[in-house]
Amino acid sequence: MHEAVAHIRNVTVREPRIAVVLGSGLGAFADELVDPIAIPYSEIPGWPVSTAAGHSGRLVFGKLHNLDVAVMAGRAHLYEGYTPAQVTMGVRVFHHLGVRSVIFTNAAGGINLSYRQGALVLISDHINLQGSHPLIGPNDDSAGPRFPDMSEAYSRAYRALAHQVAHQLNIQLEEGVYAALTGPSYETPAEIHYLRTIGADLVGMSTVPEVIVANYLGMHVLAISCVTNMAAGILPQKIDHEEVLETGRQVRDTLIRFLKALLPKL
Numbered sequence: 008m009h010e011a012v013a014h015i016r017n018v019t020v021r022e023p024r025i026a027v028v029l030g031s032g033l034g035a036f037a038d039e040l041v042d043p044i045a046i047p048y049s050e051i052p053g054w055p056v057s058t059a060a061g062h063s064g065r066l067v068f069g070k071l072h073n074l075d076v077a078v079m080a081g082r083a084h085l086y087e088g089y090t091p092a093q094v095t096m097g098v099r100v101f102h103h104l105g106v107r108s109v110i111f112t113n114a115a116g117g118i119n120l121s122y123r124q125g126a127l128v129l130i131s132d133h134i135n136l137q138g139s140h141p142l143i144g145p146n147d148d149s150a151g152p153r154f155p156d157m158s159e160a161y162s163r164a165y166r167a168l169a170h171q172v173a174h175q176l177n178i179q180l181e182e183g184v185y186a187a188l189t190g191p192s193y194e195t196p197a198e199i200h201y202l203r204t205i206g207a208d209l210v211g212m213s214t215v216p217e218v219i220v221a222n223y224l225g226m227h228v229l230a231i232s233c234v235t236n237m238a239a240g241i242l243p244q245k246i247d248h249e250e251v252l253e254t255g256r257q258v259r260d261t262l263i264r265f266l267k268a269l270l271p272k273l
């Protein structure tokens with residue numbers, strides 16, 4: 008990780024306090040930054056290069072109305088074979104660079120029957136069903152606690168601000184619990200029934216390891232899911248990655264408008 012930080016520091020001395028992580032089909036926000044400095048992941052030592060379609064794979068530093076922002080366009084997933092440590096490396100690097108607030112975005116399946124394809128949902132809490140945890144192993148007590156509290160993993164204050172901004176912009180914003188599985192297969196209808204029963208509103212294959220590490224490091228977290236499809240068994244149709252990407256593209260402009268208004272308020 009230190010080599011990655013050193014490489015980035017060689018390219019830019021910018022010190023954003025806030026970072027955005029963009030999920031499948033949601034990479035367009037990076038193009039909104041003014042004075043951008045883009046670093047392809049492949050040039051950063053040790054950085055996991057995302058192989059999933061729809062993940063463009065670059066770190067972008069830029070400005071949004073005078074606010075310094077870092078953007079991770081594309082992320083690594085457990086289903087690609089990366090370890091929890093690799094999947095969360097970006098968050099650790101951000102923390103080293105001085106980032107203290109992270110907004111995560113992702114594509115998710117909608118489990119809550121009141122959601123519609125294309126809905127934006129603020130994550131209020133999560134259920135980790137990935138069978139792994141990014142903090143397993145010896146703990147560096149100077150970095151964070153051995154047993155981190157997760158009772159408010161998604162900042163209540165940030166969620167309140169996000170609802171205010173959404174209301175002002177006339178954007179419908181739901182709130183729900185995100186269940187993380189590893190994938191790469193989509194779920195079975197029986198699994199979705201189970202997930203709904205245990206209290207999940209959304210299902211996806213990312214975000215949770217990163218949110219755990221961000222909390223561990225004392226960072227403030229906001230996370231937004233785009234419901235790219237209703238989860239398996241809800242509609243009489245198959246789930247297809249192309250559809251997931253296409254829905255991401257359709258909500259792109261709304262998400263960009265929302266993030267641009269929200270970031271300066273955090």
Ligand code: HPA
Nearest residue numbers: 114115116210211212238
């Ligand atoms: N399940 C899991 N992950 C997803 C889905 C889904 O239905 N849609 C987008 N990411």
